[in-house]
Amino acid sequence: xxxxxxxxxxxxxxxxxxxxxxxxxxxxxxxxxxxxxxxxxxxxxxxxxxxxxxxxxxxxxxxxxxxxxxxxxxxxxxxxxxxxxxxxxxxxxxxxxxxxxxxxxxxxxxxxxxxxxxxxxxxxxxxxxxxxxxxxxxxxxxxxxxxxxxxxxxxxxxxxxxxxxxxxxxxxxxxxxxxxxxxxxxxxxxxxxxxxxxxxxxxxxxxxxxxxxxx
Amino acid sequence: xxxxxxxxxxxxxxxxxxxxxxxxxxxxxxxxxxxxxxxxxxxxxxxxxxxxxxxxxxxxxxxxxxxxxxxxxxxxxxxxxxxxxxxxxxxxxxxxxxxxxxxxxxxxxxxxxxxxxxxxxxxxxxxxxxxxxxxxxxxxxxxxxxxxxxxxxxxxxxxxxxxxxxxxxxxxxxxxxxxxxxxxxxxxxxxxxxxxxxxxxxxxxxxxxxxxxxxxxxxxxxxxxxxxxxxxxxxxxxxxxxxxxxxxxxxxxxxxxxxxxxxxxxxxxxxxxxxxxxxxxxxxxxxxxxxxxxxxxxxxxxxxxxxxxxxxxxxxxxxxxxxxxxxxxxxxxx
Numbered sequence: 001x002x003x004x005x006x007x008x009x010x011x012x013x014x015x016x017x018x019x020x021x022x023x024x025x026x027x028x029x030x031x032x033x034x035x036x037x038x039x040x041x042x043x044x045x046x047x048x049x050x051x052x053x054x055x056x057x058x059x060x061x062x063x064x065x066x067x068x069x070x071x072x073x074x075x076x077x078x079x080x081x082x083x084x085x086x087x088x089x090x091x092x093x094x095x096x097x098x099x100x101x102x103x104x105x106x107x108x109x110x111x112x113x114x115x116x117x118x119x120x121x122x123x124x125x126x127x128x129x130x131x132x133x134x135x136x137x138x139x140x141x142x143x144x145x146x147x148x149x150x151x152x153x154x155x156x157x158x159x160x161x162x163x164x165x166x167x168x169x170x171x172x173x174x175x176x177x178x179x180x181x182x183x184x185x186x187x188x189x190x191x192x193x194x195x196x197x198x199x200x201x202x203x204x205x206x207x208x209x210x211x212x213x214x215x
Numbered sequence: 216x217x218x219x220x221x222x223x224x225x226x227x228x229x230x231x232x233x234x235x236x237x238x239x240x241x242x243x244x245x246x247x248x249x250x251x252x253x254x255x256x257x258x259x260x261x262x263x264x265x266x267x268x269x270x271x272x273x274x275x276x277x278x279x280x281x282x283x284x285x286x287x288x289x290x291x292x293x294x295x296x297x298x299x300x301x302x303x304x305x306x307x308x309x310x311x312x313x314x315x316x317x318x319x320x321x322x323x324x325x326x327x328x329x330x331x332x333x334x335x336x337x338x339x340x341x342x343x344x345x346x347x348x349x350x351x352x353x354x355x356x357x358x359x360x361x362x363x364x365x366x367x368x369x370x371x372x373x374x375x376x377x378x379x380x381x382x383x384x385x386x387x388x389x390x391x392x393x394x395x396x397x398x399x400x401x402x403x404x405x406x407x408x409x410x411x412x413x414x415x416x417x418x419x420x421x422x423x424x425x426x427x428x429x430x431x432x433x434x435x436x437x438x439x440x441x442x443x444x445x446x447x448x449x450x451x452x453x454x455x456x457x458x459x460x461x462x463x464x465x466x467x468x469x470x471x472x473x474x475x476x477x478x479x480x481x482x483x484x485x486x487x488x489x490x491x492x493x494x495x496x497x498x499x500x501x502x503x504x505x506x507x508x509x510x511x512x513x514x515x516x517x518x519x520x521x522x523x524x525x526x527x528x529x530x531x532x533x534x535x536x537x538x539x540x541x542x543x544x545x546x547x548x549x
Contacts, residue, residue, distance in 0.1 A: 036416060044270075044435040045416045046296050053293075083332065084248070087270075087296040092328035130328060184324045187361035188437055 012158055013110040016214060017074040018062055023210040025055035031206065038199040042186035046088060047199040054086035054094070071111055071119075075102035089184060090200060093127050093140065100126030113156040120148045120165060131183060138181035138193065140200035143172040147208055159212075166205070166212035173201035216417050223414035227271045227293060234278055238543050241282040248299075251306035252278040253288045263381040263390045264288070264310030267319040267374055268303060269326050270295040272413070273434055276370065276513045279544030285378035286319075286542075294413050294516075295435045297325035303333035307342055315343035315387030319374055319394060321366025322350035345387055347394040349373050351403045351524065353462045354431030354439040365433050368476040368513040368524045369401035372536075375545065379538035393535065397526065402459045405439070405522030406451060407432040407478060411515050430454055434478070434515045434522075448485070452492040455523045460500065465525060467501035472536060474524035477511030481519055486510070489521050506536055512544065 010016060028035070032048030039047035058081045065073060075098050083095030104122035108115055124144040133139040150168035154161040176198040181187045186198070220226050231252065235244035245251040251268075258264060267277045268290030277289035287310035292298035307316050316337065320330045327348065334344040351369030355361060377394040385393070407429045410419040420436035423429060428451065431439020446454075465471065475490045477483070486509050497504055505528055513522070528536065539548035 040416065040420060044295050044437065045413055045420055046293070049415055050293070050296055084299050084301050087292045087299045087329060088325035089297075089323075089328055091297075091299055091325070092332055131324070182361065184362055185435075185437060188355040188365065188433065188439075190356075192438060 010159070010215065011110040012071065012116060014069040014071050014074055016110075017071040018065070018069070020211050020214040021055075021058060021062065021074060021078055023214050024207050025059050027206055027210050028052050028055045028203070035199050035203055038197055038202055041196045042181065042189055042193045043199060044185055047090060047203065050086045050088050050090055051094075051203055054082045054091065057081050057085040070105065070107060070109060072102045072105035072107065075099075075105060089131070090203070093131050093200070096126040096130045097123040111158065113151075113154070113158045113161045116158055116161050117148070117152045120144075120151055124148050133183040136179060137183045138176045138179040138186060138198045138201075139183050140198065140204045142176050142179070142198065143169040143201040143204035143208075146172040147204070162208075162212040166208040169205040169208040173197055173205040176201045216412050216414070218412070218414060220414055223417070226414045227291060230271070230274070231278070231291060234543070241541070241543060242278070245302065245305055245309065248301040248305055251288055251290050251302045251309065252281050253306060253309045254281050254283075254286070257287050257310045258312035259287075260312050261314050261384070262312050263314045263385065263387045264307070264312060264316040265319065265374070265378055265381050265390070266290065266303065266306050266310060266316055267370070268292065268298050268306070268330075269321050269323070270297055270435070272411075272516045273514055275544035277374070280371070280374050280378075280542045282540070282542035284382050284538055284540035284542070285374055285545065294415065297323065297329045300329050300333040300336060303330055304336045307333060307337045307344065308340070311337075311342045315345065317377060317381070317387060317390050317394060318344060318346040319370065319377065320346055320348050321370055322348050322363050323365065324362050343387060345391040347373065347377070347391055347398060349398050351398065351401045352405075352433065353402050353458045354404050354433070365437070367403045367405060367434050368474055368522045369398070369403045369526070371476075371512050372401055372472065372474065372524065372526050373397045375540060376532060376535040378540070379535040382538065397532065400463065400527040400532075401524060402462050403522050403524040404455045404459055405432050405434070405476075405478065405520060406430045406455060407436070407518055407520035408445070409480065409519040410436055411479065411518040413516070432518075432520060434513060436515060436518060448488045449492045452489050452523070453496065456493055456496050459523060459525050463527060465500070465502055465527060468503070470503045470505040470528050470533070471497065472506045472508065472526040472528055473497065473504055474508045474512070474526075476513055476522045476524060478518040478520035478522065479511055479514035480517040481511065481521055483510070486521060489523070493523055505533060
C-alpha cells in the first residue's frame with residue numbers, strides 16, 4: 001500500500017462508495033490466489049475464489065444502480081449480492097457487515113468522519129453478532145476492531161480516518177499470525193494454526209486499504 | 216493436476232447436470248438459483264420435507280441420497296464451500312408440503328450461518344423449519360475454544376434415519392428429535408493416506424510424505440490429531456476405533472451399525488480389510504454388530520483414506536435403518 005494522502009478531503013458519497021467497491025473487486029481478483037493460499041494453510045482453500053466470485057457479481061449489478069444512489073444503496077447491493085453468491089462463512093459475515101453498514105449510513109448523501117465511524121462500527125458489530133467471535137480469536141474481527149478504534153481516534157478528517165482504519169486493519173491482520181484460532185475451521189488446528197495469518201483478517205485489511213486509496 | 220474435467224470452474228455444474236440426466240426418475244435439478252437437487256415427486260402432501268446440503272466434493276453426499284426414504288432435497292455449494300441461502304430457501308420451498316421442513320446441517324461455520332439465514336427467510340414466508348446440526352467427528356475437540364466437532368460420515372446415518380421417519384409420516388418435531396438422537400449416538404473418525412486437489416485450486420490441499428498418514432483428517436483435508444508414519448491397516452483401524460469407542464462410550468452389549476467409509480480414492484478391497492479389523496475389535500469388546508455398510512459415501516474428492524463410523528442403535532432406530540430407501544447411492548428394502 002502506497003502513502004495515503006490525507007489532504008483534499010473528498011466527500012464519501014454514493015459515487016465514491018461505488019469507486020471503492022470497484023477497487024475492492026479489482027484488488028480481490030488480483031490477490032485471490034494469495035487469499036486462497038492463506039486459507040489453504042489453516043482452512044479449506046477457498047477464500048480468494050469465493051470473495052472473487054462475490055465481488056465480480058457485485059460489479060455486474062452496480063451498473064443497474066441510479067447515478068444518484070446513496071452510500072447506503074451501494075452498500076446494501078453489496079450486502080445482498082455477497083450473501084447470495086459467496087457461500088462459506090465469508091458470505092454471511094461480509095454480507096452482514098455491509099448490510100449493517102448500509103443501515104448505519106441511513107439516508108445520508110455522503111459520510112463525514114463521524115458517520116464513517118458509525119458505519120465501520122455497525123459493520124464490525126454485525127460480524128461479531130453473526131460469527132460470535134471475540135478479539136483474539138484469530139478471525140476478521142481482529143482486523144475490524146482495531147480499524148474501528150483507529151478511525152474513531154483519527155478526528156474529523158474523513159481521509160485521515162480511512163487511512164488510520166486501513167493501517168490498523170493491516171496491522172491487525174499481521175497480528176493474527178501468532179494466535180491460536182478459537183473460531184472457524186482453523187480452530188481445529190490448535191497450535192498448528194500459529195504462524196499463519198487469518199485469511200478473513202487479511203481480506204478485511206484489503207477492503208479497508210482499497211477505501212483509503214480510493215480518490 | 217490431472218482430472219477428468221472440462222473446465223475447473225464448471226466441475227460442480229457439469230457433475231450435477233449429469234447426475235440429473237442419469238436419475239430423472241429420482242430427482243429434478245433446480246438451476247435458478249444454483250443449485251438444488253429436489254426429489255422428483257416433491258412436495259409430498261403432509262410429509263415433512265428433509266433438506267440437507269453443503270459444499271460439493273463429498274459425493275454421493277448429499278445429492279446421491281435424494282429420493283424416497285431419505286432426503287427431499289440436497290443443496291450443493293461450490294467445491295468444499297457451503298451453499299448460499301438462496302438455493303437453500305428455494306429447496307425448502309419446493310419440499311414444503313405443510314408439515315414443516317427439517318434442515319440437516321454439518322457443523323461448519325459457513326454451513327451453519329448460511330442454513331441459519333435460509334431458515335430465517337423460510338420462516339418469514341410461513342414455512343416451519345427445524346435445524347439439526349451434525350457433529351460426529353471425535354478427532355477434534357469440542358470446546359468453547361473451537362467451532363465444535365465437525366460433521367462427517369455420520370451425516371449419512373442422520374439423513375437415512377430421519378428420512379425414514381419422515382417417509383412413514385412422523386411429525387416435524389418427532390423427525391427432528393430422531394435426527395438429534397442419531398447425532399447424539401453416532402461417532403466417527405477418519406484418516407488419509409494421500410490428499411485431494413480442489414479443481415480450481417489446482418494443487419493438493421495438504422502435503423503428506425510417501426510414508427506418512429494423517430490420523431483424524433476432516434472431509435476437506437483439514438488436519439486431525441496427528442501425522443504418523445504409515446502402519447499396517449490393523450494398527451490404523453485401532454487408532455481410529457479406540458477414540459470412537461471411548462467417546463460415547465460404546466459398551467459391552469451395545470448394538471451398533473458400523474459404517475466403513477472410503478474417502479474417494481480408496482479401493483473397496485481395502486475398505487473390507489479395514490472392516491475385518493473393526494468387526495474383530497467390536498467382537499472382542501462384546502459389542503454387537505447389528506448392521507454393516509461399506510462403501511465410499513462421504514468422500515473428499517479423490518482423497519485416499521477411510522473413516523469409521525459407529526451408531527448405537529435400539530429396535531426403533533434399527534427399524535428406521537432397515538426401512539426402504541430408494542436413492543442413487545443407497546437402495547434397499549423394496
